Amino acid sequence: MADLDPARIPELDARLSTLAPVDRLRWAYETFGARAGIGTSFQPAGVVILHLAKTAGLPIQAFTLNTGLLFPETLEFKAKLEAHLGIKVEEVLPAQTVEQQAAQHGAELWKRDPEKCCELRKVDSLGKKLFDLDLWITGMRRDQSAERSVTPLLSLAARPDNSDVWKLNPLVDWSRDQVWAYLKEHGLPHNVLHDRGYRSIGCLPCTLPTSGGDERGGRWPGFEKKECGLHTRTKKGLGG
Template structure:
């Protein structure tokens, strides 16, 4: 149990602290009950690098929907070599082909929420059911929906049991410019699609290039739909009724 007072104190402290302090706190508190989840956007790469150079051996996982760009799958292998670690792929229960049989072809064109639930949210729930702390690369600057993320947040993972999970966003205050300077300074492998105009990269059917005049980094995701989040960051309720 983590109290509201502690959360408030941590967020005040971490607002000005380097991300490695946040990572070290999470490691000291949760060790391998914490894991980094990444889709290999820039912030996730920096977070993994910071963990490595500060000797904080968090497990790392990614959600492999079966609909990733070939460049993204190739990047995973390059990162495993670069960091000298295995990145676990968390996959849906059903293949893309099986989904077509039960839901019809190209579900993402008709019901992207359902497609994301099957291919992202449920696999993530499986993974989180074995963790106490989920580390993400969310940044405030990414989009309006992320503009108020805190460094440390607590969510109710299971309403029926009240089980909670701590979500830690060590990169919350990083700018896009700082992320890319770090990646270039340390020559960390990154997705070559970024150099072709894709600022945020997800599944190939739902990712378009971002136009130069679009401020929202995630504007290229689910174009033509009201959808702005896949659901992995919105399926849990933020815990407000803390026990102090």
């Protein structure tokens, strides 16, 4: 891991806060090199981050968690974006296929216990991937939801063994409008589901279109659940 003392989080966060997102990514690559990785589910913010890294000549690896339950449109968009940017986004898969999970835990676990389903299909996959990284870069923004309104720019997260992994949200202080303006300005594509009213896109069984309110309001309809656990279950509390 880059030799950074977690005690420096306030100082580093303050310095990074004054920089443009592309310079935050430059710091990330210069500090963590091949041990930095962009995690994306191909939401607009992720597209911006991938484009910033690409156009700045920062060869930061990128990965996505393919739960096996993504919308076909999302997978089509992944291929389209990879071709557009000339990049490859690694697919990280769950330990079990959807069928194997159904055999062990029953069919359509997401309808009965979405927390467990997300743990098996997302959180565990991310945990495995975090052992390849010392810095995890995400597209979280403070204006996405009430739950995300205090998201830090730089923090420490935890791998499954509770070891440290740094986490950077380079667009944390961008608004939804800024993100969409960036896509427009640079002629970047977006997932066609956004044109059908989906404002935040996750797995097919757990995502509905929404007309207003929190950007993530269409996720897990009918449940109190607001987060899949990728960010809450890896939170270490330092910098957050």
